[in-house]
Amino acid sequence: MSKDKWDSRFSEEGYVYGTTENEFIREMSEQIPPRSNVGCFAEGEGRNAVYLASLGHHVTMYDQSTAGIEKAKKLAEQHHVSIQAAAMDLTKEKVEPSQYDAAIMVFGHVPKPDQQFLIENIIQSVKTGGQIMFEVYSENQINYKSGGPPTVEHLYNPSDILNWIKPYKCIHFYYGEATRNEGSRHTGLGHVIQVVIRK
Template sequence: MPKEKWDNQFSEKPFTYGKTANAFIQEKSYLFPSSSKIACFAEGEGRNAIYLAKLGYDVTAYDLSSVGLRHAILLAKENNVTIKTVEADLTKTKPEKKYDGAIMVFGHVEKTNQRKFITNIIDSVRSGGYVLFEIYSEKQIKYDTGGPGNIHYLYDPIDILNWIKPYECSHFYYGEANRQEGYRHTGVGHVIQVVIQK
């Protein structure tokens, strides 16, 4: 979705997806070594970034919405932590390869941009680092529990497997998951989860 739509969304409904980190990120964050520099992509209003900062990581949140990132800074202050923020469209901008790990949660872009988006996230991480992400699969279109509601913004598991093929994959899940995240993710949906190590 375009930047303006996200800016409006976050302005009208602050903390659209709540203030609690995604369950998959909570489950797998132990993989990051202590003091790692972690990039959080498509991070919106910061719930995952703040969670990782509270664990002691050096966190940078990326999003195309300046409104979302402002809310992320407020949430960080509320939790007595500090994060860095970068306003960027990851379908157009390639971040530096300087992170020890990266996460992305429900970052949905048009099909024509998906490979570049995922590749840019992976490329931001140094050799040996972990990349974690959870996204809605194309099957989510049949569920009324969240996501963009447009199959052209959802992901094909075969595409994902092809894009991560060069890396060591320690976790791949394609199936249902219950998510209670704010008012936009409410119930059982159909997700793809990935953990790779470069």
């Protein structure tokens, strides 16, 4: 979706995807060394960024929606943590390379021609030896009707992702069902792709 559409969605009352961190990120977060510099990409209203900051990490979040970023800052204040934020179109603008100890992305869905750029943008932001972890909906999600984009064009193919992460050490790869209840937009059983790699 465009920046205007995301700004409109994130201007709705309440938090569209809830205020609780993604389950996959919670499960994998123990792999991130203490007090790491972490980049959170396509982070929306900030729920995962705030969670990681609450663990003691130094967190910078990226999203194209300024409305989402404002809500993320409010959420951080409510949890008495500090996060940095940058408004960027991650499918066109490159983040400074080799600056983070780890990076995450949760349900950052973009058109297929932009997907490789986004994933590589996340990976290149991390220092050698750092970890990248993300969860997205697979193309099979179109059959579940429990959230995510309404067209296959914005969903991910596992073969594409395996090709993009091939140069790196794969620690975790999962392609299958998972239940996600996150706000009003992710409700119930879905079909996801999960990745943890070491650069």
